[in-house]
Amino acid sequence: MANAASGMAVHDDCKLKFLELKAKRTYRSIVFKIEEKLKQVIVEKLGEPAQSYEDFTASIPADECRYAVYDFDFMTAENVQKSRIFFIAWSPDTSRVRSKMIYASSKDRFKRELDGIQIELQATDPTEMGLDVIRSRAS
Template identity: 35%
Template sequence: MSSGVKIDPQTVETYNSLKLGRKFRCIFYQMSADNTQICVEKTLEPTSSFEDMVAALPQSDSRYVVFDYEYQEEGATKNKIVFVNWCPDTAPIKKKMLYTSSKDSIRKALVGIQVEIQATDLSECSKEVFDEKCKK
């Protein structure tokens, strides 16, 4: 199901800066004011933590988030790029529907995503959930 929402070219450029250059730790994407385009809302610096990302999630609005997640596995530090479709239960229904129907478009545009998480509340966006998904 496609919503017809376009991807702002800056969306992919910013993602590539995270993926290839590690210029950011996290990118938040949102719909434009007229709901016709997915745009970069903000980025978090490479020194930002997982907790910084979670704290920046809006409580009653949807977002797409790309996070360079660092975790421990078999005594080694590893990284995976995680895509989060954040649609909290408190977000307006129309907004949740638009984000859900547009997810495939942005996912196809952001080549190299390794893990995807659908979160509707903070318990689904915890370190435990990220660790479990990344270690699969």
């Protein structure tokens, strides 16, 4: 089912891998890419469960838009282990205008396909999705 706003479909693999991350914790992160020629969102990279947040951010291209999901583990003030699933819409200022428009117009529909996202971040600069930002949004 293509998105009326941008015409982007969501590859089934996106939903399957997200369910594996959410239910089985098979992955720490997933980076999604819009494949313009195929007019659909596909899985670009999967992060192993042991992957650090730094490894995850390094796996996202610095000058191209991407969607990403990261399963963030943290300790609460009461010393309770918790986890939050972040959806990150990465749209750097250096990326192409057309690309930014396609990612922006497809985001909400794509996000709806991934049932279980707890926190959304919009980032145009690496500091907007730094570990400190993730920590403060998680708690």
